[in-house]
Amino acid sequence: LDIRWLTACMEVGRPVDSEKYQLPEDEDRSVTSDLDRDSISEYACQRRTTLKNYNQKFTDAFEILAENYEFNENKGFCTAFRRAASVLKCLPFTIVQVHDIEGVPWMGKQVKGIIEDIIEEGESSKVKAVLDNENYRSVKLFTSVFGVGLKTSDKWYRMGLRTLEEVKRDKNLKLTRMQKAGFLHYDDLTSCVSKAEADAASLIVQDVVWKIVPNAIVTIAGGFRRGKQTGHDVDFLITVPGSKQEEEELLHTVIDIWKKQELLLYYDLIESTFEDTKLPSRKVDALDHFQKCFAILKVHKEREDKGNSIRSKAFSEEEIKDWKAIRVDLVVVPFEQYAFALLGWTGSTQFERDLRRYATHEKKMMLDNHALYDKTKKIFLNAASEEEIFAHLGLDYLEPWERNA
Numbered sequence: 078l079d080i081r082w083l084t085a086c087m088e089v090g091r092p093v094d095s096e097k098y099q100l101p102e103d104e105d106r107s108v109t110s111d112l113d114r115d116s117i118s119e120y121a122c123q124r125r126t127t128l129k130n131y132n133q134k135f136t137d138a139f140e141i142l143a144e145n146y147e148f149n150e151n152k153g154f155c156t157a158f159r160r161a162a163s164v165l166k167c168l169p170f171t172i173v174q175v176h177d178i179e180g181v182p183w184m185g186k187q188v189k190g191i192i193e194d195i196i197e198e199g200e201s202s203k204v205k206a207v208l209d210n211e212n213y214r215s216v217k218l219f220t221s222v223f224g225v226g227l228k229t230s231d232k233w234y235r236m237g238l239r240t241l242e243e244v245k246r247d248k249n250l251k252l253t254r255m256q257k258a259g260f261l262h263y264d265d266l267t268s269c270v271s272k273a274e275a276d277a278a279s280l281i282v283q284d285v286v287w288k289i290v291p292n293a294i295v296t297i298a299g300g301f302r303r304g305k306q307t308g309h310d311v312d313f314l315i316t317v318p319g320s321k322q323e324e325e326e327l328l329h330t331v332i333d334i335w336k337k338q339e340l341l342l343y344y345d346l347i348e349s350t351f352e353d354t355k356l357p358s359r360k361v362d363a364l365d366h367f368q369k370c371f372a373i374l375k376v377h378k379e380r381e382d383k384g385n386s387i388r389s390k391a392f393s394e395e396e397i398k399d400w401k402a403i404r405v406d407l408v409v410v411p412f413e414q415y416a417f418a419l420l421g422w423t424g425s426t427q428f429e430r431d432l433r434r435y436a437t438h439e440k441k442m443m444l445d446n447h448a449l450y451d452k453t454k455k456i457f458l459n460a461a462s463e464e465e466i467f468a469h470l471g472l473d474y475l476e477p478w479e480r481n482a
């Protein structure tokens with residue numbers, strides 16, 4: 078495990094709408110712009126954060142430290158480093174001296190220390206120590222398997238296991254169905270999903286959904302909606318205007334069809350746990366209560382060897398794997414909650430955290446993936462679009478590609 082492996086998935090791409098963001102490609106802006114740093118909000122939902130990150134060497138370092146704190150259940154430091162990474166992603170210049178971060182929020186003592194180390198030494202010894210730490214490396218490795226969380230990783234580590242081979246060899250371990258799929262498709266699932274692969278998955282999803290409900294709306298959310306060129310999965314929201322029954326049955330029918338087509342390598346269908354009566358004090362630990370399907374789809378590769386058919390004929394069918402296992406999340410959303418679900422599932426995770434924190438602390442409102450509740454007026458605020466939700470919260474609208482906090 079080394080830093081290259083860790084950062085392989087953290088790419089810096091171009092925003093979707095390049096007309097609006099004519100930033101010079103790869104230009105390293107080391108000159109501090111005349112940006113008023115005191116005006117940078119402590120909330121990611123009040124910062125425009127595109128994929129152009131001028132401070133990746135700092136944000137990568139913070140994210141490694143945050144992750145290590147997460148592994149060790151130190152929530153305070155984890156949050157501090159996540160917020161620090163997030164805020165640096167919106168700076169329109171590269172930090173070259175400590176003075177550059179004066180007035181920038183979330184620059185605490187520890188954070189400043191790391192920044193100083195990186196400026197002076199080119200790297201941080203604290204980050205290096207984490208990357209060399211046996212516990213960090215093992216947990217990072219174990220959690221890279223689909224279905225393995227911190228609890229399982231910790232258990233394996235305490236059992237003395239250090240490699241995936243050791244885990245696979247241990248016959249006493251009872252793997253869940255999800256973990257078995259994770260090991261089976263490990264290489265595919267740990268190599269990033271490209272934009273082209275996400276588009277191919279979109280076609281598969283649209284094709285089956287529209288066959289069942291022709292007027293259903295299928296939207297790609299998550300990182301790809303924010304303009305990222307790679308991701309760890311592809312997130313889809315599906316809504317069926319009109320019939321509740323069609324809505325409830327849709328995912329079941331999708332699964333049946335995919336099974337017949339042998340496209341489904343794994344799935345877990347979770348029924349909706351949404352109950353109107355419990356509003357607005359819903360369980361906060363669940364991401365949301367929509368019916369959803371966590372799946373691994375078999376996505377067939379575009380044939381690249383059209384002019385090379387003699388070579389392909391030399392291999393038997395089994396030898397050529399012409400597909401890739403891709404993680405796909407399908408979320409079925411009632412039409413009237415669509416804007417809230419879209420806002421919640423577009424992310425980034427840090428953007429979402431700050432949006433909810435802003436609603437709670439600045440507006441005395443409660444925002445989740447289902448609704449927005451005004452605690453002062455004791456009413457739900459309806460919204461048909463993301464723009465309306467931003468407006469209810471008194472926020473300037475941020476386009477999806479400005480939410481890469």
Ligand code: DCT
Pocket residue numbers: 298299300301305307308309310311312364421422423424425426429430
């Ligand atoms: N989300 C959230 N809180 C979380 C996890 C996720 O609000 N704890 C939201 C934001 C993004 C969306 O769900 C989809 O989640 P991921 O697929 O994990 O995020 P992503 O941004 O799409 O990242 P990736 O590109 O790696 O798939």
Ligand code: MG
Pocket residue numbers: 299300301308309310311312
């Ligand atoms: Mg995603």
